[in-house]
Amino acid sequence: xxxxxxxxxxxxxxxxxxxxxxxxxxxxxxxxxxxxxxxxxxxxxxxxxxxxxxxxxxxxxxxxxxxxxxxxxxxxxxxxxxxxxxxxxxxxxxxxxxxxxxxxxxxxxxxxxxxxxxxxxxxxxxxxxxxxxxxxxxxxxxxxxxxxxxxxxxxxxxxxxxxxxxxxxxxxxxxxxxxxxxxxxxxxxxxxxxxxxxxxxxxxxxxxxxxxxxxxxxxxxxxxx
Amino acid sequence: xxxxxxxxxxxxxxxxxxxxxxxxxxxxxxxxxxxxxxxxxxxxxxxxxxxxxxxxxxxxxxxxxxxxxxxxxxxxxxxxxxxxxxxxxxxxxxxxxxxxxxxxxxxxxxxxxxxxxxxxxxxxxxxxxxxxxxxxxxxxxxxxxxxxxxxxxxxxxxxxxxxxxxxxxxxxxxxxxxxxxxxxxxxxxxxxxxxxxxxxxxxxxxxxxxxxxxxxxxxxxxxxx
DNA sequence: TTCGTGATTTCACCTGATTTTAACCTCTCT
DNA sequence: AGAGAGGTTAAAATCAGGTGAAATCACGAA
Numbered sequence: 001x002x003x004x005x006x007x008x009x010x011x012x013x014x015x016x017x018x019x020x021x022x023x024x025x026x027x028x029x030x031x032x033x034x035x036x037x038x039x040x041x042x043x044x045x046x047x048x049x050x051x052x053x054x055x056x057x058x059x060x061x062x063x064x065x066x067x068x069x070x071x072x073x074x075x076x077x078x079x080x081x082x083x084x085x086x087x088x089x090x091x092x093x094x095x096x097x098x099x100x101x102x103x104x105x106x107x108x109x110x111x112x113x114x115x116x117x118x119x120x121x122x123x124x125x126x127x128x129x130x131x132x133x134x135x136x137x138x139x140x141x142x143x144x145x146x147x148x149x150x151x152x153x154x155x156x157x158x159x160x161x162x163x164x165x166x167x168x169x170x171x172x173x174x175x176x177x178x179x180x181x182x183x184x185x186x187x188x189x190x191x192x193x194x195x196x197x198x199x200x201x202x203x204x205x206x207x208x209x210x211x212x213x214x215x216x217x218x219x220x221x222x223x224x225x
Numbered sequence: 226x227x228x229x230x231x232x233x234x235x236x237x238x239x240x241x242x243x244x245x246x247x248x249x250x251x252x253x254x255x256x257x258x259x260x261x262x263x264x265x266x267x268x269x270x271x272x273x274x275x276x277x278x279x280x281x282x283x284x285x286x287x288x289x290x291x292x293x294x295x296x297x298x299x300x301x302x303x304x305x306x307x308x309x310x311x312x313x314x315x316x317x318x319x320x321x322x323x324x325x326x327x328x329x330x331x332x333x334x335x336x337x338x339x340x341x342x343x344x345x346x347x348x349x350x351x352x353x354x355x356x357x358x359x360x361x362x363x364x365x366x367x368x369x370x371x372x373x374x375x376x377x378x379x380x381x382x383x384x385x386x387x388x389x390x391x392x393x394x395x396x397x398x399x400x401x402x403x404x405x406x407x408x409x410x411x412x413x414x415x416x417x418x419x420x421x422x423x424x425x426x427x428x429x430x431x432x433x434x435x436x437x438x439x440x441x442x443x444x445x446x447x448x449x450x
Numbered sequence: 451t452t453c454g455t456g457a458t459t460t461c462a463c464c465t466g467a468t469t470t471t472a473a474c475c476t477c478t479c480t
Numbered sequence: 481a482g483a484g485a486g487g488t489t490a491a492a493a494t495c496a497g498g499t500g501a502a503a504t505c506a507c508g509a510a
Binding site for chain 1: 467468469470471472478
């Protein structure tokens with residue numbers, strides 16, 4: 001999620017930038033209205049945070065200008081003055097919400113989330129399984145370990161998903177055969193062993209900590225440590 | 226414009242109702258959460274104003290309940306308690322804005338206008354889907370990539386729309402068959418493959434960055450990169 | 451109605467990737 | 481050492497997806 005902050009007080013700007021980045025937002029900061037306008041026109045932000053009192057072009061005018069350019073990004077206005085007239089003026093200029101300085105960071109966060117909720121597509125929500133530093137992205141059908149993308153085939157993916165959903169629990173070959181391969185009787189095959197081997201090469205090789213463990217005579221277990 | 230006010234204090238309720246009616250809003254008042262819920266479910270309001278402290282079902286629970294019924298009408302929460310925790314709880318329950326009592330009527334008005342504007346805007350901009358430099362114009366029934374117009378047939382359009390609405394997510398052939406072709410059982414056809422091929426020729430050929438990806442054994446995914 | 455055009459679907463073939471088999475290897479425990 | 485359990489590897493079998501051409505369908509024009 002990308003946010004533009006237009007704010008000229010260096011302290012406040014960096015406080016907000018850091019705080020939002022900790023919440024894994026992408027943050028651009030502009031120190032005056034003109035730079036803010038250029039950034040807003042050339043990027044697509046999810047929300048714009050606008051201080052009313054900034055050099056070159058004030059918040060009201062900037063908001064109006066963006067709206068007239070047909071930019072519909074939600075705008076959150078910040079102001080030091082708490083009078084109602086300012087709030088009304090802000091809304092009239094095209095702001096979607098208003099926050100009076102000084103504010104608590106948690107409230108800024110809550111309001112940003114509420115504003116962005118509308119525009120963000122629900123399909124973009126992550127759908128992840130995690131065990132230690134291994135994640136399985138159920139949307140993209142891909143695994144990641146230590147940030148590195150690991151491509152999996154359909155069967156590999158299904159097997160890893162089953163192991164991850166049963167983390168820290170020993171699953172027998174019979175369970176795996178039924179749930180992943182839909183085999184309900186003993187065929188004397190060793191596909192499962194072969195696929196565990198495939199997974200190990202992709203998921204555990206190159207990493208000091210192994211996640212896939214063999215429990216002799218019982219089955220396999222995916223577990224940290 | 227229709228507004229539902231859920232408020233149990235008779236004085237405040239009638240003050241708000243009269244004030245809003247003077248601004249030519251249509252106003253319904255509910256004196257407890259249960260009545261409010263029934264009204265909200267059976268009418269279509271532009272905004273709902275919700276006091277946190279009302280009998281039968283409080284504001285948070287009511288907001289949550291409406292959201293779970295998939296009602297997306299903007300909600301403005303009213304509360305006597307100004308603490309931040311309440312605000313955050315309100316937003317988490319699904320509120321879009323928050324106002325602390327006592328408030329000035331003008332501020333209520335400004336916030337209501339801002340909230341209702343938001344839905345109108347989003348409904349107007351709902352005619353364009355974008356992924357990377359690919360746009361799908363739902364009004365014109367046309368796609369554009371890098372500014373170039375791409376004409377699509379009805380089925381091509383429906384398929385691309387489905388892929389774009391599920392961007393960055395692998396969609397299976399079964400999903401596609403059901404949502405785009407309305408086929409609910411396996412017919413052994415390969416129309417989907419053929420149509421993906423058609424789309425690739427129009428959307429990805431001639432462009433260095435491909436957007437349509439095959440995930441073997443799982444389906445297709447539309448994604449940047 | 452018939453015709454013609456473009457849209458949609460089917461079919462057959464091809465290629466490369468995935469899945470499975472099977473033979474052989476390694477380790478551990480007795 | 482030998483048996484049993486699991487690991488590894490390569491090759492074979494199978495499958496999934498891409499593609500062009502042809503068949504069929506839908507629909508408006510003559």
